[in-house]
Amino acid sequence: MAEQQTADVAEGVRQPEKAPNEWGQALAALVLVGGLAALVLSGTFQQEPGDPEPAECHTSDDARPSKPLSGMRLCTALNRADLPTLLGTPTDHAMTASGNETVGDWADGTRTVTPEAEVQLSTYSVKLSTSEDDIPVAEMAGLLGSSAQNRTVGGHPAVLYSNRTIALKFHLGGGKVDTGPGGIARSLLVAKDTEDGGGFYEVSLWRQDDVLPDDLALFRVAETVLPTVPGWTAG
Secondary structure (H helix, E strand, O other): OOEEOOOOOOOOEEOOOOOOOOOOEEEEEEEEEOOEEEOOOOOOOOOOOOOOOOOOEEOOOOOOOOOOOOHHHHHHHHOOOOHHHHOOOOOOOOOEEEEEEEEEEOOOOOEEEEEEEEEEOOOEEEEEEEEOOOOOHHHOHHHOOOOOEEEEEOOEEEEEEEEEEEEEEEEOOOOOEEEEEEEEEEEEEEEOOOOOOOOEEEEEEEEOOOOOOOHHHHHHHHHHHHHHOOOOOOO
16 A cells, blocks of 8 residues: 655655555645645655655646745745755655645635645655735734744744644545544744734645654744745845
């Protein structure tokens, strides 16, 4: 059985042995962020040992670019050569990298476009997204559970919080979808400007082995990647 984890926020590859006639399966994780959810799926794959080439950013054919940022721009910022080192796993390398836009249609007739990027490594997966939500980040700690903590990243107000992923097991040959609890994703909401005037970036990471992610790794990624995103203002 082949397994893969991906996420919304919050998902490498574990590749156990399988019998030749066994149905392939893909495992995805869904991370709920601020009451919203998105699911990124991809086919089962296996990273070939000794392949030194990191993944290149790609996007779906029907992606709808948003301005001034797009999922591909976020992917370019996130898919850095030193990302494994920032994560504390320097021998890893990116196996998949993607940038897309998710579209949300609301009951009042409004539509939101959320650019997002995800990079999967053998130990971690990392996601970067941006939102135009007008709620100040400093006020979001009270909406994200008792464990949420107000922090600062690059002089910008931020909130550190956790989400539990939901594991979804898909039988690629058809049939039902099995669900179950997944691991923990750690996320940082970071205000787009130092005045916290609305809008935020979100950086999330989770491990493929369901071990609790390293918060220091999360902060290293956020503090290094976000200043390279178009529109970031220095604190």
